[in-house]
Amino acid sequence: MSENVIYSINGPVVKVKDSTDFSMMEKVFVGHQRLMGEVISISREATVIQVYESTTGLKPGEPVEPTGSPISVTLGPGILRNIFDGIERPLKEIAKQSGAFIATGSDVASLDEEVLWDVTMKVKVGDHVIGGQIFATVPETPLIEHRCMIPPTLEGEVIETVSNGQYNILTCIAKVADAQGEVHELTLCQKWPIKTARPVKRRLPISVPLITGQRIFDTLFPIAKGGTAAIPGGFGTGKTMTQHQLAKWCDADIIVYVGCGERGNEMTQVLEEFSELIDPKSNRPLTDRTVLIANTSNMPVAAREASIYTGLTLAEYYRDMGYHVAIMADSTSRWAEALREISGRLEEMPAEEGFPAYLPSRISQFYERAGYMETLNDATGSVSIIGAVSPQGNDFSEPVTQNTKRFVRCFWALDKSLAYARHYFAINWNESYSEYVTDLSRWYNKNVDPRFLRDRQEIMSLLAEETKLMEIVKLIGSDVLPEDQKLVIEICKVIRVGYLQQNAFHQDDTYVPLEKQLKMMDTILYLYRRCKEVITTGKPLRLVMQLGLFDKVTKMKYDVPNDNIALLDEYPTMIDSAISTIA
Known part of the structure; x- marks a missing residue:
């Protein structure tokens, strides 16, 4: 019987009195159901543990068992396509055991230990290996190759390997002897504490x-x-x-x-x-x-x-x-x-x-x-x-x-x-x-093109100007605005509806390549500049609006398919020919 027993329970927080057996951030098992927990506070009087499962039914006096290691996840083939809970328990496997709700104390391996993976070895006997080096590869899914790596803290010489073939994640597929002569067995999986960042160069x-x-x-x-x-x-x-x-x-x-x-x-x-x-x-x-x-x-x-x-x-x-x-x-x-x-x-x-x-x-x-x-x-x-x-x-x-x-x-x-x-x-x-x-x-x-960021800046400036103008419009209406400011409001409507608004259910609008984004910005800004030229000659914006150009440019996101972006090159000519009728 463990000497460390529960003293008090407050929701997910459990206390153990008068114990020096625990260390900070250590993983522990709480109660007869062995609920997973983590040490979050230690004092001379008490050790405080947060429990990652429901503490319903837990009673004072039940044992608390230290493990000597922090909360860790299992890393290896089988992570992709999977659905885990917050502590890397596979929900599909739990559903098979206990139905729609997770039973307390569910002890299910994070990754399937029975499935066999096609392993290709990348090291041979006599190779010197360092932490992070890839020693085997596995086709985890048709899209992703899983690259099994030497644990970051290990360096040494390969003294034994298996041949290419099918193995599960627990099979020893290589052995490495470190500088002290200690032999380390390598499998397809490794563990890593979740609150420690993995090292990089x-x-x-x-x-x-x-x-x-x-x-x-x-x-x-x-x-x-x-x-x-x-x-x-x-x-x-x-x-x-x-x-x-x-x-x-x-x-x-x-x-x-x-x-x-x-x-x-x-x-x-x-x-x-x-x-x-x-x-x-x-x-x-x-x-x-x-x-x-x-x-x-x-x-x-x-x-x-x-x-x-x-x-x-x-x-x-x-x-x-x-x-x-x-x-x-x-x-x-x-x-x-x-x-x-x-x-x-x-x-x-x-x-x-x-x-x-x-x-x-x-x-x-x-x-x-x-x-x-x-x-x-x-x-x-x-x-x-x-x-x-x-x-x-x-x-x-x-x-x-x-x-x-x-x-x-x-x-x-x-x-x-x-x-x-x-x-x-x-x-x-x-x-x-x-x-x-x-x-x-x-x-x-x-x-892409140096024009991309220039167009972006111009569009941002127009949107900022429209925001200021709309404050005036709310107070006194749009009729008192000069023609060039009315044009800003109209072109920003095209930017908002025709460019910023996107239809996730339209085959050509759900994803737009950068090349098309650039040409769309070019077209909107070209329309703005040509209309501005007309207005400076003294003609009212109303004449330009009657041409239907603004609606046509707004709908270009639907009218121009992603596999024929060149159609956008025809828009400036269309704009010029329409505006020439009133110039």
């Missing part, structure tokens, strides 16, 4: 955009590979749908979707949609390069905090193989609420709105694990983090949104009025910003 400067095919992101507010972005918005403004569209179309190799504290029916919708989506780049199911972590609002609150770190660790593992990974965290507000609840049960001094004083440092630790890296095996990979924030009452001044804003360089503010007007994406172009534009300018100039 160096952090590279951010210089490549994460191409999404969504005009408002690629043009106005771009995010870089290895960058961070926040999507704040109230209920019903489209945070989840925005992340779905980004997950489907962004040019990341692998998607990690973390549903942190979201409603169960919403997570069900995510799981069903992702299983039905076809990856447009390969015509394979999108799940071939996706891992889903589902931690719904009715699951234990402590596991909600762990789910974010679990997703990050899986992303870093694939980054170390040389892949570009995008994490969709939906939503970090629910994660912060879990921190607040546990902090309250620990009777810590609350800060603003009851959140713990260490909320900013936790948010920064999360976003700082993003980056464009040179890995230990000299490859390059990245982790890009796109986190949704759910401010109560759409109040962007609340602590989670404000602290997130400090640590991200891309802020995509969702607007309730745009969402209710069915303007998709409902990104408010006045409140949003991206600090990556300067970092990415060289890439855009080299790979």
Whole structure:
């Protein structure tokens, strides 16, 4: 019988009195059902543990068993296509055992230990290997090759290997002797603590955009590979749908979707949609390069905090193989609420709105694990983090949104009025910003065209001017405005409806290549300049509006298919010929 027993229970927080057997951040098993927990506080009087499962039925006096290791995840083939809970338990396997609800103390292996993988060895006996080096490869899915790596802390000489063939994840496929002569067995999987960032050789400067095919992101507010972005918005403004569209179309190799504290029916919708989506780049199911972590609002609150770190660790593992990974965290507000609840049960001094004083440092630790890296095996990979924030009452001044804003360089503010007007994406172009534009300018100039960023700047200026003019229009109406200012309002309507608004269900508008985005901007700005020339000759804007050019240019996103972008080159001629009739 263990000498360490439960002294008190307060929701997910359990205390053990008068024990020196535990260390900080250590994984423990609590009670007769062996519930997974983590040590979060140690004093001379008591050890405090947060339990990642429901403590219903737990009683004082039940044993608490230390393990000597931190909370870790199993990394190996079989992660992709899988659906895990916040502590990397496979939900499909749990469903087979206990049905729709997770039974307390469910002990299921994270990865399937029976399935055989086709292993190709990349090292031979006598090779000197270092941490991070790839020693075997496995075709995990038709899209992704799994590259098994030497653990980062290991260096030595290969003394034994198996031949190429089929093996499960627990089979020893190589042995390495380190400098002290100790022999280490290598399998297809390894463990890594979720709250420790995986090591890299160096952090590279951010210089490549994460191409999404969504005009408002690629043009106005771009995010870089290895960058961070926040999507704040109230209920019903489209945070989840925005992340779905980004997950489907962004040019990341692998998607990690973390549903942190979201409603169960919403997570069900995510799981069903992702299983039905076809990856447009390969015509394979999108799940071939996706891992889903589902931690719904009715699951234990402590596991909600762990789910974010679990997703990050899986992303870093694939980054170390040389892949570009995008994490969709939906939503970090629910994660912060879990921190607040546990902090309250620990009777810590609350800060603003009851959140713990260490909320900013936790948010920064999360976003700082993003980056464009040179890995230990000299490859390059990245982790890009796109986190949704759910401010109560759409109040962007609340602590989670404000602290997130400090640590991200891309802020995509969702607007309730745009969402209710069915303007998709409902990104408010006045409140949003991206600090990556300067970092990415060289890439855009080299790979697209120097006109791209010039057009972007001109469109941003027009939208800013329209905002000022609309304040005047609200007060005294549009009739008193001079013709050139009326033109700004009309051309911004084309920009808003014809360019920024995007139809996710239209085959040519759901994804738009950068070349088409550039030509669309060129066309809109050409129309603006030609109309301005007409107005300076003294003719009223009304004459130009009667030509129907504005409607024609607004509909070009539907009229010009992505496989025939050259049709946009005919628009300037059409504009000239129409305007010549009134010049």
